[in-house]
Amino acid sequence: MNRTQFYKTVTVDNTIEFDYLDNNLSYFRMNYPVGQYLVTSKDLLRPDLISYTVYNSVEYWWIICYVNQILNPFTDLIPGMKLTIPSMYDLYAFLKKYKRR
Secondary structure (H helix, E strand, O other): OOHHHHEEEEEEOOEEEEEEEEEOHHHOOOOOOOEEEEOOHHHOOOHHHHHHHHHOOHHHHHHHHHHOOOOOOOOOOOOOOEEEEOOHHHHHHHHHHHOOO
16 A cells, blocks of 8 residues: 555546646544654654554555654654654545545
8 A cells, every 4th residue: 555545546647647736635633542652763755664563564655754743754763853743543434435446
């Protein structure tokens, strides 16, 4: 699973593209208690490892980045940074309601 499943697609010049202006990611809400994660030097350049550590799956790195407003995980992750980790209940509810395909 990846974040592209929440974007609509449009056809431009006979090419199917993602419509980045029309997506459901903005509807993600955290209703359950959140966790915290302290970034270490081992986590740099590897948001997938953070996802694996907190969710036991590498698939949710993008939601961690989205919630923490990390636009570039290769430059924006800094050792000592505290990340907000959404509850799996919030993640599952969001996936169930807004997944496009």
